[in-house]
Amino acid sequence: MTQSLTLKGRDLFWPPADELTEATERIRARLGDWPPTHAPWRICLTAPDEPNGGDLIVIADAQQHGAQMARWLTQGAGVIEAAENKATLHLGGEKYGLEGHLAEDWIAALAAFLDCGFDPHDALVLALAWRDGDETRADDAFPSDLAHFPRVTGLPAAPAQPFARCPPKLGLYPVLPTADWVERVVGFGVKTVQLRRKSAEPVDELKREIARCVAAGRAHDAQVFINDHWRAALEAGAYGVHLGQEDVHTADLSALAAAGIRLGLSTHGFYEMLKALHFRPSYIALGAVFPTTTKVMPTAPQGLRRLARYVRLLDGVVPLVAIGGIDRQVLPDVLATGVGCAAVVRAVTEAADPAAAVSALQQAFTQ
Template sequence: MNAPSRPYLPSGPYLLCDDSVLPEISLVDKAARLVAGGARVVQLRMKRTPVREALAATRQVVALCRREGALCLVNDRVDLALLADADGVHVGDEDVPAEDARALLGPARLVGVTVRDGVGARAAQAAGADYVGLGPVFPTSTKQVPAPVLGLEAFASVVRDSPLPVVGIGGVGLVNIASVAAAGAHCAAVVSDALLSADITERVRRLVAAFEQGRSGA
């Protein structure tokens, strides 16, 4: 028997469904609005949600994404990703090490790692990661203790030399997503700019179009 193939990370906006942003709307509802706008990657970040509720939400979002042809990744929680049959995980500096996430998930799921520079990107590759989240590219209010801002020039330099596809993270929104794409990013992670907009679905449509413009140089 052939082993199941690992999903491919599609290029474009990478939408985070965060339980701390717009908490009055359920994670499942937020994810549905993101996917309806054209999101092909949704990451669930559930730092405040009780574990049983988080597992139930993850299972629902995984099912939603499968129906709509999108990927569902889970931030940090390898256990939830496994139990809900998600497409993979994204881990940071204080989460499960990438090599352990890979050992637990096996070869058929994606592992993403947050890095700050090219050294981190190469270490992530050696640990078995499929892609890296690099940043913050711009100032961000999503993280309580944000890392120093890279800026576009330094970001583009790391992207050029990275052995793995790069997701630009930190402060990305409609006003600058095209510049992140133009700098060579495979994806651009968006949180508040999408979830706090008056019309989440329409905002995602505009983010998708802007990213494509940036990649094409239009």
């Protein structure tokens, strides 16, 4: 049983609900030993007089609460609209729509997953993946059957055909800033790399860089992905592109899929994983596993415990890439989760001897 179960001393529900609290404690005790959350989440079945930033107010119909809902959101509260096997979270100016099974214990499950430290949109995903009685079936009742998970609503249509497949285990995956680096690293024998060039300007230079990367990949039988610049990658006939969550709403995914270009998508939790799966990508990146200085991350580091859960859920469904703060020291622990690929940045580009660094990193995949 978890050693961090401290629910009895907390204000979990409004109005106070002993039966819900007992159900939450029962579920929480079977989810594993997660560090207790420091966020003051409170699930409100009736709207409090003065909601705050820790309140998640559950309603059945947003249209009946239009003016009130706008006020609640302005005051920093979140609103969960739940009815007929659908749940939509409104929080922080974002809308997270889900369609799936609402168990009788879904609210207690939501409170338990919030206590495990999951952000509300991910906790809601897990609550909809919960089935009544799951806590009686095993010591570890954490949802791990993808068939039980909800689907994300309101997404643009996926391309008519899935994206081209890539190897199930991509191995070492350096993310590199220039074509010079790409040419150098594929020359070391690395078979999967990514060009992450932050600027698209000047355009002619960008196109030359991508063309060099594509040529280097073909010369060394390596899989070269291009980060963000999908138009230039499509024009150059790149092996693959890597996009962020926001890019699926603007990139021409159908054109990329029709051209046979592989697609990798970044994710930062369960909700974004489900969103990525909708588009049937070639791989899904899971991160950031550890703190990283290479880019500003939208979420706190995921850690190895969450990474292991993600791998357990998605292994065999789609190739997975762990990313964020990974170096030679932590790489064995990352691979111990079962993930078949790890992306690295500074472990190569800031190494005193990049060739030796690559060799040491590759050895971790064979141990």
